[in-house]
Amino acid sequence: MAVKKSSKKPNVSAEELSNYYRDMLLIRRFEEKAGQLYGMGLIGGFCHLYIGQEAVVVGLEAAAEEGDKRVTSYRDHGHMLACGMDPNGVMAELTGREGGYSKGKGGSMHMFSKEKHFYGGHGIVAAQVPLGAGLAFADQYKGNGRVTFTYFGDGAANQGQVYETFNMAALWKLPVIFVIENNQYAMGTSQQRSTSSAEIWERGKAFGIPGEAVDGMDVLAVKEAGQKAVAHARENGPYILEIKTYRYRGHSMSDPAKYRTREEVQKMRDERDPIESVRTLLLEGNHASEDDLKAIDKEIKKIVNESADFAKESPEPALEELWTDIYATEVPQEAEA
Amino acid sequence: MATEILMPALSPTMEEGTLAKWLVKEGDEVSSGDILAEIETDKATMEFEAVDEGTIGKILIEEGTEGVKVNTAIAVLLEEGESADDIDSATSAPAEDNGEDAKPAQAKSSDDGDNEGGRATPAEGKKQPEPDTSPDWPEGTAMKQQTVREALRDAMAEEMRRDEDVFLMGEEVAEYQGAYKITQGMLDEFGPKRVIDTPITEHGFAGIGVGAAFGGLRPIVEFMTFNFAMQAMDQIINSAAKTLYMSGGQMGAPMVFRGPNGAAARVGAQHSQDYAAWFMQIPGLKVAMPYSASDYKGLMKTAIRDPNPVIFLENEILYGRSFDVPDVEDYTVPFGKARIWREGSDVTIVSFGIGMTYALEAAEKLAEDGIEAEVIDLRTLRPMDTDTILKSVMKTNRCVTVEEGWPQGSVGGYISGVIMQEAFDYLDAPVITCTGKDVPMPYAANLEKHALVTTDEVIEAVRKVTYR
Numbered sequence: 001m002a003v004k005k006s007s008k009k010p011n012v013s014a015e016e017l018s019n020y021y022r023d024m025l026l027i028r029r030f031e032e033k034a035g036q037l038y039g040m041g042l043i044g045g046f047c048h049l050y051i052g053q054e055a056v057v058v059g060l061e062a063a064a065e066e067g068d069k070r071v072t073s074y075r076d077h078g079h080m081l082a083c084g085m086d087p088n089g090v091m092a093e094l095t096g097r098e099g100g101y102s103k104g105k106g107g108s109m110h111m112f113s114k115e116k117h118f119y120g121g122h123g124i125v126a127a128q129v130p131l132g133a134g135l136a137f138a139d140q141y142k143g144n145g146r147v148t149f150t151y152f153g154d155g156a157a158n159q160g161q162v163y164e165t166f167n168m169a170a171l172w173k174l175p176v177i178f179v180i181e182n183n184q185y186a187m188g189t190s191q192q193r194s195t196s197s198a199e200i201w202e203r204g205k206a207f208g209i210p211g212e213a214v215d216g217m218d219v220l221a222v223k224e225a226g227q228k229a230v231a232h233a234r235e236n237g238p239y240i241l242e243i244k245t246y247r248y249r250g251h252s253m254s255d256p257a258k259y260r261t262r263e264e265v266q267k268m269r270d271e272r273d274p275i276e277s278v279r280t281l282l283l284e285g286n287h288a289s290e291d292d293l294k295a296i297d298k299e300i301k302k303i304v305n306e307s308a309d310f311a312k313e314s315p316e317p318a319l320e321e322l323w324t325d326i327y328a329t330e331v332p333q334e335a336e337a
Numbered sequence: 338m339a340t341e342i343l344m345p346a347l348s349p350t351m352e353e354g355t356l357a358k359w360l361v362k363e364g365d366e367v368s369s370g371d372i373l374a375e376i377e378t379d380k381a382t383m384e385f386e387a388v389d390e391g392t393i394g395k396i397l398i399e400e401g402t403e404g405v406k407v408n409t410a411i412a413v414l415l416e417e418g419e420s421a422d423d424i425d426s427a428t429s430a431p432a433e434d435n436g437e438d439a440k441p442a443q444a445k446s447s448d449d450g451d452n453e454g455g456r457a458t459p460a461e462g463k464k465q466p467e468p469d470t471s472p473d474w475p476e477g478t479a480m481k482q483q484t485v486r487e488a489l490r491d492a493m494a495e496e497m498r499r500d501e502d503v504f505l506m507g508e509e510v511a512e513y514q515g516a517y518k519i520t521q522g523m524l525d526e527f528g529p530k531r532v533i534d535t536p537i538t539e540h541g542f543a544g545i546g547v548g549a550a551f552g553g554l555r556p557i558v559e560f561m562t563f564n565f566a567m568q569a570m571d572q573i574i575n576s577a578a579k580t581l582y583m584s585g586g587q588m589g590a591p592m593v594f595r596g597p598n599g600a601a602a603r604v605g606a607q608h609s610q611d612y613a614a615w616f617m618q619i620p621g622l623k624v625a626m627p628y629s630a631s632d633y634k635g636l637m638k639t640a641i642r643d644p645n646p647v648i649f650l651e652n653e654i655l656y657g658r659s660f661d662v663p664d665v666e667d668y669t670v671p672f673g674k675a676r677i678w679r680e681g682s683d684v685t686i687v688s689f690g691i692g693m694t695y696a697l698e699a700a701e702k703l704a705e706d707g708i709e710a711e712v713i714d715l716r717t718l719r720p721m722d723t724d725t726i727l728k729s730v731m732k733t734n735r736c737v738t739v740e741e742g743w744p745q746g747s748v749g750g751y752i753s754g755v756i757m758q759e760a761f762d763y764l765d766a767p768v769i770t771c772t773g774k775d776v777p778m779p780y781a782a783n784l785e786k787h788a789l790v791t792t793d794e795v796i797e798a799v800r801k802v803t804y805r
Contacts, residue, residue, distance in 0.1 A: 032370075033388065035386070036388040038346065039343065039346055039347070040345070040346070041407055044349060069552070102584050102585035104585075106585065110583035112580070112583070112584035112588055113587070114587045114588055119551050119552075119588070120580070121583075122575075124571055124575050124576075127544065127572060129544070130540070130541050130544025130545045130547075130548060130572065131545075131547055131572075131576060133545050134545040134547055134548015134551065134552065135548045135551060136548075137548065137549045137554075138548070138549045138552025139552065141530070141549070142553070160540065164542075165541050165544070167538065168535070168538065168541055168545060171536070248370065249386075250383075253347060254348030254380070255383070257383065262372070262384075325584075325585060326581070326582055327581070327621070328581055328586070328589050328591070328645055329644065330644050
């Protein structure tokens with residue numbers, strides 16, 4: 001696979017590295033906790049975990065500037081944590097409580113934060129792709145220099161509206177970065193069995209949209225590619241990043257995992273884990289000690305446990321909430337950077 | 338502290354399962370992500386992973402056990418430094434205790450909610466309808482003759498002059514001047530930034546429009562006809578209509594989807610469908626379907642200013658018709674306020690959009706025979722001014738509805754349901770719903786005419802309900 005690796009000797013500070021470690025670990029521990037709460041029946045319905053893909057959002061958020069927007073699919077917990085949304089509010093939305101980002105009315109797949117420029121959380125595969133281009137359209141219209149990260153999976157890449165959007169984004173030079181999170185499986189169907197092209201980003205060439213494949217298990221490679229994409233999008237319009245990643249868990253919680261072997265998953269975990277590799281960089285470069293990392297682990301564990309407690313203790317939404325937010329009486333003010 | 342590993346729920350509906358196989362044994366060290374056991378549900382066998390790290394202190398449920406309830410403790414996990422002796426008796430507690438933990442997640446609220454059935458606003462006994470009967474314009478207002486086409490264009494242009502964030506996008510809206518010439522002259526006035534020709538790609542540009550609305554703009558998305566909006570249905574319903582609710586009020590889609598709807602003439606089944614009843618069903622959408630030029634103008638201006646997604650259903654046959662339009666600077670018509678075109682005491686005829694042509698024509702002919710019909714133009718279907726309908730029916734005791742759409746799940750069907758629930762005692766005859774025929778639109782001229790609702794059918798329905 002023609003994947004771009006980060007340079008062997010990464011030019012990053014110890015602080016930056018340990019931030020990536022921390023941010024990725026937060027997502028992983030948060031998702032493990034969500035899985036646990038799901039098992040306890042505290043989280044209902046569909047719950048799609050991000051474990052394994054952490055480097056994608058952490059790397060790209062490192063390339064984003066304040067005011068840039070992001071929109072994604074239903075596998076959205078990682079994106080929300082990475083853009084700085086409050087873990088308590090996210091977890092409480094998962095448990096369907098008043099303290100959740102959508103007051104418990106959206107759930108795992110439908111969460112938003114105007115403040116953090118996070119535009120969902122969309123449950124229909126690929127529907128977020130034109131929405132992301134529309135956000136970019138609004139930014140271009142206003143001339144505010146912002147870009148929109150529009151995330152979708154390898155599965156969504158076979159939906160027609162993606163290419164309708166590619167066409168218009170290229171035609172109108174919209175400041176949008178199409179991020180294909182290729183975790184190799186569209187639910188239970190592998191890329192080989194569903195997708196005619198081995199390199200999905202190359203489909204952009206038909207529309208004149210440049211792009212590249214990126215090693216999604218390497219947070220530094222993702223960040224580097226992200227910076228390039230952002231620079232291009234701000235000046236010249238759309239750019240595609242196909243980020244080769246891997247999800248360790250099932251598509252959703254109810255996944256029989258019959259479409260791939262346990263060994264395949266284990267091998268990825270053992271050899272390519274994005275958190276482990278940053279951990280190794282930190283230790284081997286003497287940027288951090290075991291104790292430093294243990295302290296981070298402990299801090300993360302505390303945040304995650306607090307979010308779970310908050311999500312359990314926050315009350316269910318009042319019954320009156322059934323009838324609110326169906327119609328707006330005035331347009332909510334756009335949070336500007 | 339020793340923690341219990343509980344039987345997990347592995348799907349939205351799972352209540353119990355079989356603990357098929359343990360992949361760890363007592364004394365094993367595990368870390369998060371390790372597979373502990375295989376659990377069989379009615380759908381599949383699934384792997385169950387550890388979430389915390391520790392040592393398996395005790396296995397409480399043997400492999401092969403069937404019918405293990407969700408949240409039953411199946412094993413005990415020890416933390417660093419603990420031994421199996423630390424497991425107190427409480428940890429082998431049965432499912433009841435653990436059940437407590439899961440209790441708040443039970444969706445109880447739906448059972449004891451106050452929602453009393455289908456009406457959007459729960460009915461409170463026999464409340465008297467109180468329609469807004471104020472006139473649309475003050476007496477003595479100067480009027481001018483305008484076609485529906487001109488009224489629509491003026492409404493959009495006025496709003497675009499008023500608000501820089503309003504823009505228009507769609508197929509052939511700019512250089513071609515509109516496939517039905519609605520947008521004539523708009524490119525010249527507002528330029529290509531605000532009057533945008535799109536490729537033929539309804540799903541895509543509808544989604545871009547919704548995204549632009551999320552991003553703070555006020556899009557007007559034109560569909561060349563609403564038949565093509567079928568391609569964009571997901572973006573209209575799932576993205577535009579539902580986001581305000583799903584985001585807990587944080588963001589929504591203040592925008593207008595507009596274009597001709599319903600049958601034109603001789604364009605066959607795929608280009609001749611009335612979507613009024615479809616869109617009217619969706620909470621989160623507002624739906625306007627005007628008849629006269631003044632309402633096209635006043636409602637379009639209201640639609641553009643409304644902070645919600647509005648479906649604006651126009652009619653190609655009406656585009657060229659002229660009506661009196663108030664010659665005032667800023668003419669708007671509120672949503673949810675019907676217009677009584679003709680007062681009468683013998684029967685209420687309710688219609689909207691092009692259906693009004695049949696309703697008014699029938700009323701005139703019936704008047705020749707001494708039957709005085711009250712004719713109500715709903716103007717907007719969501720919100721729907723049911724108060725005006727009910728008040729009228731309480732006076733006339735009879736009702737006929739008129740629309741071009743299909744009979745099953747029709748607008749008239751909804752109206753007759755409302756009348757039955759709110760004014761049953763006032764009815765002297767069953768409500769009759771006059772609709773298009775229950776067939777795809779045929780091409781042949783004679784068949785097409787027959788497939789649509791006709792004035793004669795309305796007259797016949799009125800005679801039936803008035804027994805005259």
